[in-house]
Amino acid sequence: MIINIILLIVGLAVYAGYGISVLYLSTVTFLSYLAGHLIPKHRWVMWVSTVLQALLLLLLRVQHWLPYPSIIAPIGISYFTLQIIAYHVDLYRGKYEPEKNILLFGLFVTWLPHIFIGPIEPYPRMCAALVERHINGDGILKGAVRSLWGLFKKLVIAARLGVIVSTISTDPEQFNGAYALAAMLFYAIQLYADFSGGIDIVLGVSRMLGVRMSENFDAPYFSQSVSEFWRRWHITLGNWLREYVYIPLGGSRKGKLRKFLNIMVTFLVSGIWHGGRYLLWGLMHGILVFVGDKFKTKSMIWNRIVTFLLVSFLWSFFIWPDTVTVLRMTGSVFTVLNYNNLFAGISAMGLSVGDWVVLTVACLLLWLYDWKSKSLKARFCAFSPAVKVSMICLLALMVLTFGRYGIGFSASEFIYSRF
Numbered sequence: 380m381i382i383n384i385i386l387l388i389v390g391l392a393v394y395a396g397y398g399i400s401v402l403y404l405s406t407v408t409f410l411s412y413l414a415g416h417l418i419p420k421h422r423w424v425m426w427v428s429t430v431l432q433a434l435l436l437l438l439l440r441v442q443h444w445l446p447y448p449s450i451i452a453p454i455g456i457s458y459f460t461l462q463i464i465a466y467h468v469d470l471y472r473g474k475y476e477p478e479k480n481i482l483l484f485g486l487f488v489t490w491l492p493h494i495f496i497g498p499i500e501p502y503p504r505m506c507a508a509l510v511e512r513h514i515n516g517d518g519i520l521k522g523a524v525r526s527l528w529g530l531f532k533k534l535v536i537a538a539r540l541g542v543i544v545s546t547i548s549t550d551p552e553q554f555n556g557a558y559a560l561a562a563m564l565f566y567a568i569q570l571y572a573d574f575s576g577g578i579d580i581v582l583g584v585s586r587m588l589g590v591r592m593s594e595n596f597d598a599p600y601f602s603q604s605v606s607e608f609w610r611r612w613h614i615t616l617g618n619w620l621r622e623y624v625y626i627p628l629g630g631s632r633k634g635k636l637r638k639f640l641n642i643m644v645t646f647l648v649s650g651i652w653h654g655g656r657y658l659l660w661g662l663m664h665g666i667l668v669f670v671g672d673k674f675k676t677k678s679m680i681w682n683r684i685v686t687f688l689l690v691s692f693l694w695s696f697f698i699w700p701d702t703v704t705v706l707r708m709t710g711s712v713f714t715v716l717n718y719n720n721l722f723a724g725i726s727a728m729g730l731s732v733g734d735w736v737v738l739t740v741a742c743l744l745l746w747l748y749d750w751k752s753k754s755l756k757a758r759f760c761a762f763s764p765a766v767k768v769s770m771i772c773l774l775a776l777m778v779l780t781f782g783r784y785g786i787g788f789s790a791s792e793f794i795y796s797r798f
Contacts, residue, residue, distance in 0.1 A: 383482055383509070386588070390491035404459075408488045411463045415477040415484075418470045425471040432460050440655045457652060458497050459488050461619055466502045468623055475503060483509060490590075492581040496574065498595040498615035505592075512589035520767040522586030524759065527774035528748075529579025532572040534782030536745060539738045540569035542729040542783075548698050551708055556715030558724070559695075559708040566698050567691040568742060571600065574613075598749035600690075603675055603682035605667035608690055616652075620645050642669045660696040737781050 395401045417424040436457065466487075470477060478484040487505050500508075547554040547562040554562070578595045585592050599612035609617050628641040643665040650661025667689060675682050692709060699705045730738070748755060759767070 382512075383486055386491060387482065387485055387489065390486075390489050390494075393491060394489070394494070404489060407459075407463070408485050409481075411466070411488065412478070412481050412484050414467060415470055418467060419473075419477065422471055425467045428467050429464050432464055436460050437651060440651050440653075458499055459494055461499050461616075461652075462488065462502070462505075465499075465619060465623060469502065478502070478506065490585075492584045492588075493592065496577045496581065497613075498578060498581070498593050499619050500593055500615065501618075508585075508590045508592060514587075514589035516764065518589060519587045520764060520771065521759075522583040522588075523771050524583070524767065524774065525586060526580045526583030527771060527778060529576040529581075529583060530778045530782070531741070531774060532576030532579065532745065534778055535741045536738065537569045537573035537576060538783035539730060539734055539741075540565045540572070542734075544569055544698060546727070546729040551699065551704055555708060555711040555717075557712075557718040557721040559715075560712045561721065562698055562708075563691045563695050563712075567600070567687070567694050568745075570694060570697070571596075572745065598752065600687050601683060601749060602686050603679060604672050604686055605664065605689055606671040608686055609664070609668060616649070620649055624648050639669050656702065657696055659702060660693055663693055741781070 391401050391404070394404060411428070414424050414428045418428075439456065469475065478487070483506060486509055487500075487502060490500075490505070490509075493500070544562050544566045547558050551559075575596045582592050582594070593615055595614050597611040597614065599608050602608035602611055625641055625645045628644060629637055630641060631638040643662060646661040646665030646668065647658060648661075649664070650657040650659075653660070695705050695709055696702070699708055725735070759770070762770070
């Protein structure tokens with residue numbers, strides 16, 4: 380009980396330090412707690428709560444289209460809003476009883492490590508993880524390695540790729556064609572290293588505190604179709620969309636046309652969740668998911684390459700500031716044939732030769748880890764505590780030696796905290 384109180388207070392203090400309104404977060408948490416107790420007897424409360432929260436999230440996502448001044452969205456609102464909606468809907472469905480312990484409910488909503496970038500935990504799993512929390516030496520060692528691996532991906536890989544992508548994207552007139560393609564491919568890796576690195580830190584810190592949380596990635600760039608990609612990328616968001624949007628709409632139970640419409644609505648919701656300007660991105664993913672495995676070949680390597688290219692091209696919506704520029708830069712990949720100049724222009728992308736060497740080696744390590752993650756984790760578990768401590772020291776040394784810090788690298792900002 381005392382540890383939970385401390386964690387809640389520390390969490391609120393950290394949010395306040397990041398400029399998050401503690402009053403807003405506390406009010407939302409308290410009202411959601413009360414609503415949860417009203418829903419079993421007054422089922423209309425679920426609809427009111429869900430509609431209000433969904434409208435607020437929608438307003439924050441499309442406000443740039445509206446004439447009045449913008450509203451500053453509290454950091455993490457996308458994540459804790461989805462968790463609260465899921466909690467209320469499940470109470471409406473009678474899956475479990477309302478949480479009586481307001482402190483435990485507060486931790487469920489505001490758990491310090493995950494509010495910025497997820498994962499989006501369902502209430503029963505998160506509550507059980509908090510109640511059954513057990514801190515031990517092995518968990519601390521595993522959590523430390525996981526957190527340092529996340530920092531490695533964030534500071535060694537994503538930070539360097541961010542320099543390249545930023546250099547290319549800020550000057551579309553000069554860097555088009557081959558450079559635009561390079562930006563898309565590099566951004567795909569940057570986003571993955573940044574986002575999955577952040578999740579690694581969340582899961583690692585939580586594990587050190589005795590809390591086991593859901594995995595959010597499963598080597599997504601090894602997918603052989605876009606539909607498989609979405610089963611491996613941002614897994615908890617995909618589960619939420621399937622459980623609370625796709626299945627309630629009818630899923631795949633009412634014919635192919637209805638299935639297509641349900642998929643499109645689900646990915647429209649995903650696009651709005653990321654931001655109003657990503658509607659086209661969501662629609663295009665919806666089409667590719669509906670197509671599914673129909674165009675897979677017998678070659679696993681070819682399927683993975685094609686899927687990676689398709690996903691990378693669609694990440695272009697996150698690189699350039701507006702849809703017109705995105706379409707123009709995507710078109711330039713096929714119309715501006717300056718590929719011979721790409722290698723000659725490497726020095727203009729913002730990295731030194733040493734940075735390129737470090738980035739290449741680090742990306743190979745990331746690829747190897749994703750390829751052999753299960754066996755590598757099993758081997759790590761079999762190591763003695765002394766070996767685990769040595770690995771922690773080695774990872775820490777690598778991060779301190781090769782990590783990119785300082786102004787311009789946004790080391791403290793994770794890309795997916797914006798969504």
